[in-house]
Amino acid sequence: MSLSVALFYAxxxxxxxxAAGVAFxxxxxxxxxxxxxxxxxxxxxxxxxxxDFVAGAQFLIYIGGVLVLxxxxxxxxxxIADGAVSNRAAGGPAALVAVGLVAAVLGRALFKARWPVVxxxxxxxxxxxxxxxxxxxxxxxxxxxxxxxxxxxxGAIVVSRKELRS
Amino acid sequence: MPGVPxxxxxxxxxxxxxxxxxxxxxxxxxxxxxxxxxxxLNAANVNYVAFARYSGAPTDGQxxxxxxVMLAAAEAAVGLAIVLGIYRNFESIDVDATHAxxx
Numbered sequence: 254m255s256l257s258v259a260l261f262y263a264x265x266x267x268x269x270x271x272a273a274g275v276a277f278x279x280x281x282x283x284x285x286x287x288x289x290x291x292x293x294x295x296x297x298x299x300x301x302x303x304x305d306f307v308a309g310a311q312f313l314i315y316i317g318g319v320l321v322l323x324x325x326x327x328x329x330x331x332x333i334a335d336g337a338v339s340n341r342a343a344g345g346p347a348a349l350v351a352v353g354l355v356a357a358v359l360g361r362a363l364f365k366a367r368w369p370v371v372x373x374x375x376x377x378x379x380x381x382x383x384x385x386x387x388x389x390x391x392x393x394x395x396x397x398x399x400x401x402x403x404x405x406x407x408g409a410i411v412v413s414r415k416e417l418r419s
Numbered sequence: 420m421p422g423v424p425x426x427x428x429x430x431x432x433x434x435x436x437x438x439x440x441x442x443x444x445x446x447x448x449x450x451x452x453x454x455x456x457x458x459x460l461n462a463a464n465v466n467y468v469a470f471a472r473y474s475g476a477p478t479d480g481q482x483x484x485x486x487x488v489m490l491a492a493a494e495a496a497v498g499l500a501i502v503l504g505i506y507r508n509f510e511s512i513d514v515d516a517t518h519a520x521x522x
Binding site for chain 2: 401
């Protein structure tokens with residue numbers, strides 16, 4: 254087994270273990286920091302899958318943006334002192350059965366299906382092709398995305414403003 | 420990724436998806452549920468990038484993954500703004516506490 258393959262499996266295990274931390278931790282702050290590990294691990298997997306730009310976007314947007322936002326909300330809205338009850342879970346066994354069934358079906362499909370795999374590419378920089386795609390074939394979704402982001406900016410400000418509440 | 424079969428990458432996505440689904444189903448804390456949604460979106464993204472890598476034409480899948488990341492950021496911003504609003508009105512972010520639309 255070559256070093257890169259071993260590293261891939263190490264990062265995959267790291268990702269899965271951190272995700273388990275998000276799912277099962279009793280403390281919402283621990284969950285948030287476990288989410289940091291998951292997002293980092295997924296970014297590493299992107300690097301191994303030859304998606305350098307997506308990995309960079311994952312770092313900047315998820316870890317730099319979304320996670321900071323989540324931590325901010327956690328700190329703002331909860332009495333961190335009683336962390337033991339900050340992340341209560343309900344219906345664990347039933348949810349475990351439901352999730353187990355879904356995972357069993359998906360796993361069966363995953364291992365039964367014959368995926369047509371073409372694995373010949375040498376990994377190279379992807380930014381050129383992605384930029385071409387954004388301003389070529391996917392220009393309409395790209396423009397729509399900027400409208401969505403504008404609407405989200407305005408919407409988030411309106412929803413969280415104090416004056417409108419009274 | 421030479422040496423790693425596609426199924427193993429998809430398995431990582433599957434486990435992430437299952438854990439995210441479990442988080443969404445069991446958490447009572449609205450922020451915990453949002454974290455579960457982030458896990459679900461990341462699972463989908465891992466699959467996008469994996470299929471892109473193993474299909475021989477990596478660009479399309481990666482572009483979709485970037486769209487998903489963008490929408491996840493938008494979702495987190497609006498979702499957390501709503502959570503803050505709920506906290507201001509109900510003094511709690513338990514989803515059980517928010518069974519009424521008005522206070």
